[in-house]
Amino acid sequence: MNLIEQIQSKQAKIGVIGLGYVGLPLAVEKAKVGFRVIGFDVQQKRVDLVNQGINYIGDVVEDELRTLVKEGRIQATTDYSLMDEVDVVAICVPTPLDDYQQPDISYVRSSAESIARYLRPGMLVVLESTTYPGTTEEVVRPILESTGLICGQDFHLAYSPERVDPGNKHFNTKNTPKVVGGITVGCTEVAAALYEQVLEGKVHKVTSPAVAEMEKILENTFRNINIALANEMAILCDRMGIDVWEVIDAAKTKPYGFMAFYPGPGLGGHCIPVDPWYLTWKAREYNYHTRLIETAGEINNSMPEFVVERIGHLLNEEAKPIRNTNILLLGVAYKKDIDDYRESPILNIMAKLEKMGASVRFSDPYIPHFSYRGQSYEGIELTEEVVSSADIVVITTDHSTFDYHMIGHNAKLIFDTRNAMKNIPVLNKLYRL
Numbered sequence: 001m002n003l004i005e006q007i008q009s010k011q012a013k014i015g016v017i018g019l020g021y022v023g024l025p026l027a028v029e030k031a032k033v034g035f036r037v038i039g040f041d042v043q044q045k046r047v048d049l050v051n052q053g054i055n056y057i058g059d060v061v062e063d064e065l066r067t068l069v070k071e072g073r074i075q076a077t078t079d080y081s082l083m084d085e086v087d088v089v090a091i092c093v094p095t096p097l098d099d100y101q102q103p104d105i106s107y108v109r110s111s112a113e114s115i116a117r118y119l120r121p122g123m124l125v126v127l128e129s130t131t132y133p134g135t136t137e138e139v140v141r142p143i144l145e146s147t148g149l150i151c152g153q154d155f156h157l158a159y160s161p162e163r164v165d166p167g168n169k170h171f172n173t174k175n176t177p178k179v180v181g182g183i184t185v186g187c188t189e190v191a192a193a194l195y196e197q198v199l200e201g202k203v204h205k206v207t208s209p210a211v212a213e214m215e216k217i218l219e220n221t222f223r224n225i226n227i228a229l230a231n232e233m234a235i236l237c238d239r240m241g242i243d244v245w246e247v248i249d250a251a252k253t254k255p256y257g258f259m260a261f262y263p264g265p266g267l268g269g270h271c272i273p274v275d276p277w278y279l280t281w282k283a284r285e286y287n288y289h290t291r292l293i294e295t296a297g298e299i300n301n302s303m304p305e306f307v308v309e310r311i312g313h314l315l316n317e318e319a320k321p322i323r324n325t326n327i328l329l330l331g332v333a334y335k336k337d338i339d340d341y342r343e344s345p346i347l348n349i350m351a352k353l354e355k356m357g358a359s360v361r362f363s364d365p366y367i368p369h370f371s372y373r374g375q376s377y378e379g380i381e382l383t384e385e386v387v388s389s390a391d392i393v394v395i396t397t398d399h400s401t402f403d404y405h406m407i408g409h410n411a412k413l414i415f416d417t418r419n420a421m422k423n424i425p426v427l428n429k430l431y432r433l
Helices: 003-008 023-032 044-051 062-070 080-085 106-116 135-145 185-198 209-240 244-251 275-286 291-317 345-355 384-389 404-410
Strands: 013-017 036-040 074-077 088-091 124-127 156-159 178-182 203-206 326-330 359-363 369-372 375-378 392-395 413-416 429-432
Touching: 003 185, 013 023, 013 080, 013 106, 023 036, 023 062, 023 074, 036 080, 044 062, 044 074, 062 074, 080 106, 088 106, 106 124, 106 135, 124 135, 124 185, 135 156, 135 209, 156 185, 156 209, 178 185, 178 209, 185 203, 203 209, 209 244, 209 275, 209 291, 275 291, 291 345, 291 392, 291 413, 326 345, 326 384, 345 359, 345 369, 384 404
Parallel strands: 013 036, 013 088, 036 074, 088 124, 124 156, 178 203, 326 359, 326 392, 392 413, 413 429
Antiparallel strands: 156 178, 369 375
């Protein structure tokens, strides 16, 4: 029985390296359709939680995870020798930027080296981590072929970018279309067969891993650039005394040729503010300077500073300095209704305000406490007293669970960076980004 037949009959055993925001939901979906799945992670805490059926990822239903663990469909381990049992392995590890805005693919490299120790004929390896075009062929393939096995002949290798949008109520791992590109046509077919068994979304095959890698970069660069345009419009509209939110609402009445993007306090998460820099780094190899991408990054990265400046100006109008002023930030997560604060611009805003001497508190129903730059922060419960005691309330994340009517009734001064207070009655002063 070849691997495609094993996959179609659900007899193939699946390994997933990395049990984070991408890996755990993927492992659950594979187990739900009948595969046996082993999740590998270097963090013992994650492994223990999975094996207890305890969920820590927003897009995973804990009851489903608990049932799958109880039935023996999913197990987690830090022991990579169990790789010897799997027929298919997906790499879902982080690909962060280093201090010089260059890709850190050490986790991908380490994962490939772990797989190579147990690689055997007939296996399929799929890289899902977002990375620069060429990673699969230039980094992963040589490590796997160092075993003496030949890609496309002895084993299969493909790239299929993760498409995860935390908090999205309509699209998740299960129903989002999947792009797959293998080293050979055969590699593509085997990888596509896997995802066709697991997902409801369409599987789109491309001619190479590099196409699939570039496709993912294009997705997030598209969003990065358009958000930068919205942010630049917000800055200009502020200087001109024009409501940028009304401008965007008017523009999106056009039924063609316009897609609404919105300004905010900056970009967060592991994708949009990070991924375009992979391409910028890779482009240097081809003597090309990605001017538009870098300019967009500069604009988006400047938004926390702009927000702090606006806070200073608004307080100045009230004859209050930032120093020793009570500032309440509503939301730490980088987007609404999630508990993820990776790369959140709010952390930068908080740090800048504290450096200027402000007394800063925060409230986030999804993030009661967090650590940033070695310092621990504890949130507070959002009450009428907390809101009314602040000199300014800054809405930094537009969580649906915030009581905006209560905020509008009790706050002395509100700076809304997300347009969350649209159509909410406010007793005192409200300003928007």
